[in-house]
Amino acid sequence: MMVTEMQKKSPDLQSVDELMTATFSRRRQEIIGDEPLVADVINRWPALFSERQIEAEFKRIVTTSLFQSFLDGLDHLVPRLLEVYKAAVLSGKKQALKGILDCLEKDNTNERKRTAALLGLPHYLSEDPADVIRICDAHGETLDVAMKGMQVGLLIGHEGALQDAFPWDIFSVAVVVEETIVLHYYKLKDVACSFAMLMGIIYCVNLEYPQAMKYSFEFLQRVVMKVKPDQASARIHGLRNKLLKYKL
Incomplete structure (x- = not known):
């Protein structure tokens, strides 16, 4: 019934919500027990890969709101993270x-501060984000090339030449x-919200954190x-502890 509903141009979202809730235990049993490839999960549970259902599934698993817990926690820590980054740069590290x-x-809006805090985290923790967070020209290289070697991560698209560490637009x-690509639509332009969705998908599909950034993801989970x-x-x-003691 769910697969049939998702094949419609305009699925009945409330019906899909009810079907997803009713099949939660079966889905978790399959995902955790069988450890299927993500392509098989997409075919079997096509409704799962939408912002609406990722939020709902995360709440079923963790019993807390995905976006609220992520963004509220992040906003509380962003000023301290940025100050710690500045101190590390000034010290020559x-x-x-x-x-x-x-x-x-050039632009210190809240959205840009969130982006800087998140993209800077692996560098501060001495991790290499190259295979987890990639920035590419939306009209340049093909997606297959851009995603090559990515097991779990974010592909940030921009237009034109990249002049700075991360795109202006x-x-x-x-x-x-x-x-x-398991979630991609043009409304998803906010890096912080994209990180939240990535965390949600990791929980929903029971993925391990990528080894190259395991401490960054652990920080997002445990601290943020x-x-x-x-x-x-x-x-x-x-x-x-360092962040909590840091005086702004």
Whole structure:
């Protein structure tokens, strides 16, 4: 019934909501027990890969709001994160952060500060985001080339030459799993909201955090979203304490 409904041009969203709720336990059993490829999950549960259903599924799993927990937690930490980044640059360490911070001199809106905080996190934690967060010209290289090697991550599209560490005007953001775009629409231009959706999809499809950025994702989970914060690793616990003690 759900697959049939999703084949319609305008599915009955309330009906899909009810069907997704009714099949939750079966879906979790399949996803956790069988560990299917994401392509198989898309074919089997096509309704799952929408912002509406990812939010709903995350709440079924974690019993908290995806966007509220992510954005509220992030906004609370952004000023401290940016100050810690600045201190690291001034000390001569983490020079990769300088280009990200320089972007805020042209535009320091809340959205841009969120973006800088998120894109700077792996650099501060000495991680390599190259295969997890990629920025590409929306009208340049093909998507297959842009996504090559991406197991879990975000593809940030912009138009024209990239002059700064991250784009002034973001064209769209796609969530990628196993070199496949699982969520992509032109309204998704906000990097912070895209990160929230990525976290939601990781929970919904029971994915492991990419090794290249495992501490960054752990920070988002334990510190930003406060999901089982007492289980944070020593490295993340140390950063959390540093941020909480940092005087603005």
